[in-house]
Structure formats: structure tokens, C-alpha cells
Amino acid sequence: MSSIPAIDANALTKAYPNGRGCQDVTLTVGKGEAFGFLGPNGAGKSTFVKMLVGLISPTDGQASILGHPLGSIEAKMKIGYLPELYRYQDWLTGEEVVRLHAKLCRIPKSVMDQRIPQLLQEVGIGLRGGDRVKHYSKGMQQRLGLACALVNDPEILFLDEPSSALDPIGRMEVRKILQRLKERGITIFLNSHLLEDVEVLCDRMALLSNGAVLRHGKVAEMLNKRTNWHFKVGGYTPFLLSWLNEHTGLTIRQSVPAAGKSGYDPAQEGESDSSIVWLAAELDHEEQAGWLNGLMVQQGMTLYQVIRQTERLEDWFMDAVAGLSHRGEKE
Numbered sequence: 001m002s003s004i005p006a007i008d009a010n011a012l013t014k015a016y017p018n019g020r021g022c023q024d025v026t027l028t029v030g031k032g033e034a035f036g037f038l039g040p041n042g043a044g045k046s047t048f049v050k051m052l053v054g055l056i057s058p059t060d061g062q063a064s065i066l067g068h069p070l071g072s073i074e075a076k077m078k079i080g081y082l083p084e085l086y087r088y089q090d091w092l093t094g095e096e097v098v099r100l101h102a103k104l105c106r107i108p109k110s111v112m113d114q115r116i117p118q119l120l121q122e123v124g125i126g127l128r129g130g131d132r133v134k135h136y137s138k139g140m141q142q143r144l145g146l147a148c149a150l151v152n153d154p155e156i157l158f159l160d161e162p163s164s165a166l167d168p169i170g171r172m173e174v175r176k177i178l179q180r181l182k183e184r185g186i187t188i189f190l191n192s193h194l195l196e197d198v199e200v201l202c203d204r205m206a207l208l209s210n211g212a213v214l215r216h217g218k219v220a221e222m223l224n225k226r227t228n229w230h231f232k233v234g235g236y237t238p239f240l241l242s243w244l245n246e247h248t249g250l251t252i253r254q255s256v257p258a259a260g261k262s263g264y265d266p267a268q269e270g271e272s273d274s275s276i277v278w279l280a281a282e283l284d285h286e287e288q289a290g291w292l293n294g295l296m297v298q299q300g301m302t303l304y305q306v307i308r309q310t311e312r313l314e315d316w317f318m319d320a321v322a323g324l325s326h327r328g329e330k331e
């Protein structure tokens with residue numbers, strides 16, 4: 001029964017006359033999933049979303065929304081969309097803007113009267129709903145956009161950079177709202193440059209580069225692939241490091257943990273002593289760390305501290321796009 005995916009795109013393509021757009025994007029998003037769509041500027045993320053919400057037509061490929069063809073009324077009734085570049089009628093009040101969107105969705109007045117105050121409350125502009133939009137900050141306008149996107153009680157929410165205009169507090173608030181929506185079972189498709197949002201909220205993600213999917217998978221698996229272990233050891237010599245590398249088959253190197261991440265505070269480091277160093281290795285299992293510790297001690301090293309640092313999405317992203325040429329927006 002519930003096997004129909006929320007989004008099913010098969011080789012979806014939009015080729016603009018200038019050769020840009022996006023090509024052959026194939027992906028499936030399950031109901032209730034939060035999916036992150038990442039990519040550098042100009043990668044084609046907004047183009048892809050605009051096709052899914054029925055704003056532009058694909059030049060090739062197919063896709064469906066909860067089993068309905070793109071652009072159909074049935075598909076549109078199931079989706080909410082917060083565009084990247086939005087501009088609301090600034091002479092209206094926030095409440096009037098949401099009401100206008102509700103009317104366009106043909107929502108009965110009795111439902112609107114109940115839903116709109118709730119929505120304004122939910123996005124955090126409850127007390128300012130009666131103010132004109134021209135008096136709203138950018139962050140408030142973005143949250144107003146979220147209320148408009150939710151006005152038809154959608155099953156799938158498409159968000160194109162929902163936090164881009166927000167300060168860190170605003171971002172945190174939007175993230176909490178999105179988390180609540182996810183808990184309610186709403187499918188979320190999130191275009192974002194804010195990798196932390198994707199890391200915290202999304203189950204799966206795809207990385208788009210120059211219009212094509214470069215990598216995709218579960219967020220947790222992609223991040224867990226690389227766990228760096230850092231060992232602070234005494235009695236270090238280059239000879240011992242070569243010995244360890246040779247006997248373990250691992251690539252162990254001198255490297256201090258990243259500052260600001262779990263458990264490492266550079267300010268706590270003592271006087272420099274060339275025999276006390278940080279060694280690092282990428283390990284697949286926790287048991288490997290125990291085994292490696294044992295070998296280090298066996299070889300006469302003293303173990304002072306062990307820190308495990310899982311790769312952040314930002315590291316993963318930079319690694320994935322490293323060395324690629326991006327068409328960017330200037331060429």
C-alpha cells in the first residue's frame with residue numbers, strides 16, 4: 001500500500017538552450033523521508049525542484065509525485081513549496097499573505113480561519129501576523145514563506161534554501177520546525193547550502209555537480225565511512241611510526257585532531273616535546289582502535305589520550321567536490 005514513493009524521478013532532465021540545467025537525475029524519496037539535495041552554486045538544484053513542483057517542464061525523463069504525474073493537479077495538491085527567491089506583497093499583512101495562498105489553494109474559509117493562526121504560531125510570527133510584510137525582517141519573510149508552503153497541509157514539502165536569510169538563532173528555530181514536520185510524517189526535500197541542516201535533519205542525500213548526481217546515499221552511512229581516530233602518544237620516533245604502518249597495513253600519520261570538535265582543546269596542550277605527538281588513522285571499527293593502542297604500548301609508546309572524530313558533512317562535501325571544475329555562474 002505505502003510502496004508508492006513520495007518522489008520518483010527517472011533520468012529527469014532540463015536542458016536550457018544555453019546548455020545548462022540538470023541532466024539524467026534519477027532518485028527516489030520514500031514517504032516520510034527527509035532528503036537533502038546538495039551542490040555548489042549553479043549545480044542545478046533549483047531547476048530540479050522547479051520541475052518536481054510543476055513550475056517548469058522537463059526536456060527529458062519522467063517523474064511522479066506520490067504516483068501522480070508532474071504538474072498534475074493531484075500532484076500539486078500534495079505539495080508545499082518554499083522557493084529560493086520569493087517576494088511577497090509587502091503592502092499586505094503576514095496573515096493576509098497566507099490567506100491569499102490559502103484562497104489560491106481553494107481551502108474552505110472555515111478551515112483557513114482555524115489553520116492560519118496555528119501556522120503563524122508554528123513558524124514563530126504569531127504576534128506579528130497583523131503587521132505589514134514591509135515591516136518584516138528577511139528572516140520573518142522567510143518564515144512567512146514557510147507558513148505559505150504549509151497552508152494546504154502538504155504531504156511533501158519542497159524547501160529551496162529555507163534558512164539562507166536567517167541568523168543562527170533563526171536557523172535553529174527553522175530546523176526545529178522542520179524536525180517537528182518530519183516527526184508528523186511529512187516528506188521533506190531540502191535544497192540547502194547549510195550542510196549542518198542536512199546533517200541534522202536528513203535521512204538521505206544526493207550531491208549534484210554540474211547538473212548531474214555525483215554521489216548519493218544515507219547521510220549516516222556517508223559520514224560514518226570515515227571515522228578518524230587520534231592518539232596522543234609519548235615516546236614517538238619516526239622509526240616507530242614506519243613500523244606501525246608496516247605492521248598494521250593502515251595509514252597512520254602525524255595529525256592533530258580538528259579543533260572545536262569532540263574532545264580536543266588546543267589550549268590544553270602542554271609544552272612542545274618532539275617525542276609527544278598526535279597520531280591519526282582512519283579506522284572502520286572500534287576494535288581496531290583497541291588493537292592499535294595495544295601495539296603502540298607494546299612498542300614502548302605511552303598513550304595519553306584517544307579522540308574519535310566522525311567526519312562532518314562539510315568535510316565530506318569539500319572532499320567530494322575537490323578537484324572538480326564547477327561551471328559556476330561566471331562563465
Ligand SMILES: Nc1ncnc2c1ncn2[C@@H]1O[C@H](COP(=O)(O)OP(=O)(O)OP(=O)(O)O)[C@@H](O)[C@H]1O
Pocket residue numbers: 016017018020021022039040041042043044045046047048084327328329
Ligand atoms: N531559465 C534559465 N535559462 C537558462 N539557464 C538557466 C535558467 N535557469 C537556470 N539556469 C542555469 O542552469 C544552471 C542551474 O541553475 P540552478 O538555479 O538550478 O542552480 P542551483 O544549484 O539551484 O544554484 P544555487 O545554489 O546558486 O541556487 C545554472 O548554470 C543557471 O545559470
